[in-house]
Amino acid sequence: MSTDVPFRILPQLTDNNRAFWQGGERGELVFWRCQDCKFYIHPPQPICPMCHSKNLATEAVSGDATLTTYSVNYQPWMPGPELPYVVAIIEIVEQPSVRLTTNVVGVPIEALEIGMPLHVVFEHHPDPDGDVWIPLFAPPGYTS
Ligand SMILES: [Zn+2]
Numbered sequence: 001m002s003t004d005v006p007f008r009i010l011p012q013l014t015d016n017n018r019a020f021w022q023g024g025e026r027g028e029l030v031f032w033r034c035q036d037c038k039f040y041i042h043p044p045q046p047i048c049p050m051c052h053s054k055n056l057a058t059e060a061v062s063g064d065a066t067l068t069t070y071s072v073n074y075q076p077w078m079p080g081p082e083l084p085y086v087v088a089i090i091e092i093v094e095q096p097s098v099r100l101t102t103n104v105v106g107v108p109i110e111a112l113e114i115g116m117p118l119h120v121v122f123e124h125h126p127d128p129d130g131d132v133w134i135p136l137f138a139p140p141g142y143t144s
Contacts, residue, residue, distance in 0.1 A: 005123060007080030013130045016044040019058040024122030024133020028060035031098060040095045063120035065090040065137055068099060072109050084109060090118055090137050106138035 011021055016032075020042070023030030032041040034048035035055040047054055070088035073081075086104040091097075104118065118137035125132045 005125065006082070007078065008123075008125060008134060009078075010125055010127055010132050013132070016046075018130070020044070021132045021134075022130065023058075023060060024120075024124065024135060025131070026060075027063075027122065029063045029092070029120045029135055030058050030060050031092075032056050033059045040092070040098045042098045042100075061092055061094045064093040064140075065100075065118045065120065066093065066096075067104065067112065067114055067116045067118055067137075069114065070104060070112055086112065088137065100135065100137075102134075103136045104138065105136050106142035 011017060013021060019030040032044050033039065033056065034041060034051060034053050035057050036053040037048060037051040039048055039050040040061070041048060041056065048056065068089045068091050070086050072084050072086055074084045076083060081103070086109065087101065088104045089099050089101055091099050104112065105121065117140055119140045119142070120135050121138045121142060122133040123136055125134065
């Protein structure tokens with residue numbers, strides 16, 4: 001993607017969220033994971049909510065996900081995305097409690113189905129404070 005990258009309000013990078021927002025540079029969707037009970041933690045927290053361990057590390061997941069719910073937006077609430085666009089909640093296959101609010105791309109709106117398989121794709125945003133790769137989701141095999 002190049003000049004047609006839509007406007008986004010970019011996240012402020014911190015030591016806790018940098019792995020998530022910059023994993024896309026390597027094509028990786030990255031979360032914090034408890035090294036004791038193997039729970040993926042998102043959004044980032046300093047302590048595992050399952051076992052209260054502080055033994056956490058970042059790990060890449062497969063990028064495979066399923067569509068949990070979505071809405072179709074026909075209103076330009078902010079400059080940027082081409083209309084209509086899809087705001088969705090997806091669950092990663094490794095742990096359905098990890099949900100992301102994201103956009104689904106590369107599929108006609110009529111073809112969207114709850115439960116359909118999706119795979120992460122990244123939208124690169126150069127930024128002087130640190131480039132960001134926004135994870136979006138598309139049908140498996142989609143290339144932008
Ligand atoms: Zn844990």
